[in-house]
Amino acid sequence: AQSVTQPDARVTVSEGASLQLRCKYSSSVTPYLFWYVQYPRQGLQLLLKYYSGDPVVQGVNGFEAEFSKSNSSFHLRKASVHWSDSAVYFCAVSISTGANTGKLTFGHGTILRVHP
Amino acid sequence: GPKVLQIPSHQIIDMGQMVTLNCDPVSNHLYFYWYKQILGQQMEFLVNFYNGKVMEKSKLFKDQFSVERPDGSYFTLKIQPTALEDSAVYFCASSQGRQNTLYFGAGTRLSVL
Numbered sequence: 001a002q003s004v005t006q007p008d009a010r011v012t013v014s015e016g017a018s019l020q021l022r023c024k025y026s027s028s029v030t031p032y033l034f035w036y037v038q039y040p041r042q043g044l045q046l047l048l049k050y051y052s053g054d055p056v057v058q059g060v061n062g063f064e065a066e067f068s069k070s071n072s073s074f075h076l077r078k079a080s081v082h083w084s085d086s087a088v089y090f091c092a093v094s095i096s097t098g099a100n101t102g103k104l105t106f107g108h109g110t111i112l113r114v115h116p
Numbered sequence: 117g118p119k120v121l122q123i124p125s126h127q128i129i130d131m132g133q134m135v136t137l138n139c140d141p142v143s144n145h146l147y148f149y150w151y152k153q154i155l156g157q158q159m160e161f162l163v164n165f166y167n168g169k170v171m172e173k174s175k176l177f178k179d180q181f182s183v184e185r186p187d188g189s190y191f192t193l194k195i196q197p198t199a200l201e202d203s204a205v206y207f208c209a210s211s212q213g214r215q216n217t218l219y220f221g222a223g224t225r226l227s228v229l
Binding site: 004042045046072104105107110 | 160212213
């Protein structure tokens with residue numbers, strides 16, 4: 001069974017600062033990896049996903065994430081945050097074998113607050 | 117982008133009653149999911165549904181739970197009877213294929229009194 005750990009429940013940064021949100025995963029097989037964002041009163045929206053290939057993946061709104069198999073990590077980064085990035089960020093994994101039913105396993109989420 | 121709509125956004129119900137949560141998935145999607153998030157905890161998979169059948173369900177998907185999508189309309193989660201521990205936010209999601217992106221609704225907050 002797979003699991004996801006987001007060690008930081010809350011992160012506060014100033015507008016214009018750089019950002020890293022951490023995600024560690026545990027899986028018996030190579031997983032697919034995702035970052036979702038949830039703005040208030042909205043559904044989760046996909047930021048980016050990693051299936052294979054280049055370990056650095058680009059997403060929407062200037063976000064990127066880097067997969068590290070050796071560290072079992074998939075950290076999310078942004079070079080310069082905007083106040084509108086304030087939201088809850090979820091890391092998620094799904095298995096990548098033929099038995100994949102599309103089920104996602106989520107972390108607890110990280111609440112990001114950006115000071116204007 | 118594609119939208120998944122969940123109706124209503126908040127539902128309050130007395131313990132023991134039946135409740136049906138409605139989800140209007142993306143129109144050409146074939147896979148449907150329900151997730152449950154208790155306040156302060158992570159979102160957890162309940163069930164997924166394809167071609168009129170449950171493909172996989174978790175231990176959270178109790179016998180009192182059922183899902184269906186009659187005639188390609190709403191994808192529904194029915195709880196009968198409800199219990200206090202069913203209070204949570206329930207998120208619906210849909211995808212075009214098993215390995216495609218899941219699109220989520222904004223959730224229905226269920227309060228069981």
